[in-house]
Amino acid sequence: GENVEQHPSTLSVQEGDSAVIKCTYSDSASNYFPWYKQELGKRPQLIIDIRSNVGEKKDQRIAVTLNKTAKHFSLHITETQPEDSAVYFCAASTGGNQFYFGTGTSLTVIP
């Protein structure tokens, strides 16, 4: 089955700096890659996603890049704010709807 690895597990940045989280996947058939933000005790919230026919997608301060050849994708958050502090999960899906999640990155934005 699919194996998704995520790095780093923890990340601290100063407010205003950028944060980058990277994920790799093993199944070349995966074609959908969502990113979720989860605050403590709450449900994961979709923040951005990318499909395999696109190399990059941007939504305001958040962007995701995908390298299909290398089987990795990354989340980029620019101009970080304290409210960006949360746990971020990447996931990969082959289109059969099953999501396989990365291990999560705990992001702390220091004011």
Next chain:
Amino acid sequence: GAVVSQHPSRVICKSGTSVKIECRSLDFQATTMFWYRQFPKQSLMLMATSNEGSKATYEQGVEKDKFLINHASLTLSTLTVTSAHPEDSSFYICSASSGRKGNEQYFGPGTRLTVT
């Protein structure tokens, strides 16, 4: 749109008893629902996938006789933890997909299960 609810939000039960958790899609029909388990500070582990009207597909290592899943309608799936043990204590989250927007899944708020 795309709201998913879960009930109860928290439950405490005694070892050996069974607990049922409900997952509902409130404003859309969920052709597929998923059940995840999450330990503190860890990732979401997919337990099973259920399609309305058919048997759930369990991930490797998940005991189907212990975690009973029923997807009786397009808006309701239930997870029953049978003969619960303290090691079953965890955060259980469901998600639902209408199948219309590709792979998108919408998550419920989760259920915190504590087995004493």
